[in-house]
Amino acid sequence: MLLTELETSIMTHPTPVREAARLVAIEAARAYVANIRPIDLTNCGVLVGHLMGAETLLMEIVAAHDEPTGAAA
Structure with a gap:
């Protein structure tokens, strides 16, 4: 939801290349979040990696x- 709001609220110079770059960046973030599994909160290395x-x-x-x-x- 936040990414969709970001995507629609900051459209300043909509050229096809810029649109594609925006969509790729947002979809990459969505895919990253969708693939996060339960995180061991005691493992600092994993937490730092996710951050x-x-x-x-x-x-x-x-x-x-x-x-x-x-x-x-």
């Missing part, structure tokens, strides 16, 4: 929604 994976996906979503700069526009 790093989630952070990377969030950075990709932000990058896909960033405004293009002068040369990239």
